[in-house]
Amino acid sequence: MTFASRMSCVSVSPTLKVSAEADRLRRAGVDVVDLGAGEPDFGTPKHVKDAAHAALNANFTKYTPAAGVVEFRDAVAHDYSSRYRVSIKADQVIISAGAKQALYNAAMVLFDRRDEVITHGPFWPTIVDQIKLADATPVVVQTHREDGFAIKAGAMIDAFTPKTKAIIVNSPCNPTGALIAEADMIAIADAAAARGIWVIADMTYEHLIYDPVPHNLVKILLDRMPDRTVICSSASKSYAMTGWRCGWAIGPKALIAQCNVLQGHSTSNINSITQKAGIAALTGPQDEVTVMLDDYRRRRDAVHGWLTADPRIVCVKPSGAFYLFPYVADLLSPTGIKTTSELAEAMLKEVAVAITPGEGFDAPGFFRLSYATSIERLREGVDRMFAFIAALEKSGKIPTPANR
Ligand SMILES: Cc1ncc(COP(=O)(O)O)c(C=O)c1O
The missing domain is CATH 3.40.640.10 (Type I PLP-dependent aspartate aminotransferase-like (Major domain))
Known part of the structure; x- marks a missing residue:
């Protein structure tokens, strides 16, 4: 089929791609921790x-x-x-x-x-x-x-x-x-x-x-x-x-x-x-905006602390929005997981945690984690992520901090 030429220069939004795959798994009964979504978990006021x-x-x-x-x-x-x-x-x-x-x-x-x-x-x-x-x-x-x-x-x-x-x-x-x-x-x-x-x-x-x-x-x-x-x-x-x-x-x-x-x-x-x-x-009243902001701040601080406890995860603390954007080149290697796209794919497959790979934002080596989800789910997601990293490390697919 031939489509208009303007369509050849654009592709499916990578954020939508991740949520579509997470959604597919969820519908198949998998308990996915979705840290890919770019939307508030709160209800509309x-x-x-x-x-x-x-x-x-x-x-x-x-x-x-x-x-x-x-x-x-x-x-x-x-x-x-x-x-x-x-x-x-x-x-x-x-x-x-x-x-x-x-x-x-x-x-x-x-x-x-x-x-x-x-x-x-x-x-x-x-x-x-x-x-x-x-x-x-x-x-x-x-x-x-x-x-x-x-x-x-x-x-x-x-x-x-x-x-x-x-x-x-x-x-x-x-x-x-x-x-x-x-x-x-x-x-x-x-x-x-x-x-x-x-x-x-x-x-x-x-x-x-x-x-x-x-x-x-x-x-x-x-x-x-x-x-x-x-x-x-x-x-x-x-x-x-x-x-x-x-x-x-x-x-x-x-x-x-x-x-x-x-x-x-x-x-x-x-x-x-x-x-x-x-x-x-x-x-109308704006107090719920503040309540949500305060909650996002608490989540940002918590998840930032958890992630950066591993020295291979380097992460700026964001001033706004609800995403962390860690740099994880130290988790990648030419013989193991090579890119953050592969990392995101494997993480979704192995431990059912959805993140968005940096490639979609023109930023290889990074991934985006949305903290617009409850603190319990965030903790669960980060625990699974660390379990995944530990397993890959054991199998030699991810360099250990010592032999970097
Ligand atoms: C930077 C930025 N601009 C605009 C939008 C569009 O949001 P909406 O169309 O829902 O207002 C988004 C959504 O994720 C965004 O991240």
Whole structure:
């Protein structure tokens, strides 16, 4: 079968691949500890579900405007205006099916063949694949574990060429958990503004920042380049609403109007009931967001401690999101398990623990572990992982710390 050529440059998301295999095993009756999933284990807050029930009971089940009901666009505008001390209006907001569609709309509306789009790696693969789907060329600036995966303005600006159309910054970052420092965001924004380059900020994990560090990317960007800033985010991670498909983009009116045209011809409005739930999430009590954040922090600290007790597992403590991204090259060898893909495959097969190999994030030698699961399951997963490592060590497939 022949498919459109654009399909040859993208592949199945590796995160989805792992969860599909874990799911297959689970359905076959295996007790899988899933540390691969990129979604909260918490339930959606009750008041949000109540709003959805009320919408359903009131027959709020028809088409809405493609960009979402004004009440929701207003709620997003108000939420960002007050949290980030900026002034955003409803006509600068479009409601989309998750941050994923918000980012996709922006890519399709902005990027052309021959455009270059700069982002940082290790990256969430969809960012790069969406650039390719829009026919543009991704330019990846690598960040490094040695300095906590810092996203450095200098390196990003050095990658500018006359073809640079946009920069995509993901902070907090999936998979590294790094935050871009405000000073770096300022330097990037100033340089981008001077050259007419767009900045797209993927802020999907914006509520999952563990320490009170200044991180007002919205204000930095809107103060400096209101005409070339796009903010994409969603209710998915902040409010434990991944399945509802509830996200948004904030940008200049003209760009949002173009996203509206595109969305109007593709998916149209997101689910009407989800929109009512989204309004309740943004305008209702926020205490559950804090409860979840506190729990993620406890899990992060615990699992980080357990893993790094083995000197072969080197791991930056993440500042945000809910992933650990350990470097495990010392567990690999040319005669045993050679890559983190093989490691993940073997671990799932042997001890039924699902992790995501670094190759999918353009980061061989690393794997991603999601701690969006209960502390008991995390403990069980790490115990199984260490049992697996010990067994491989015994059989000579993994170098022992002593003979490295
Ligand atoms: C960095 C990043 N951006 C965007 C998304 C998309 O999330 P959603 O479409 O559920 O809002 C994800 C999901 O995992 C993500 O990790």
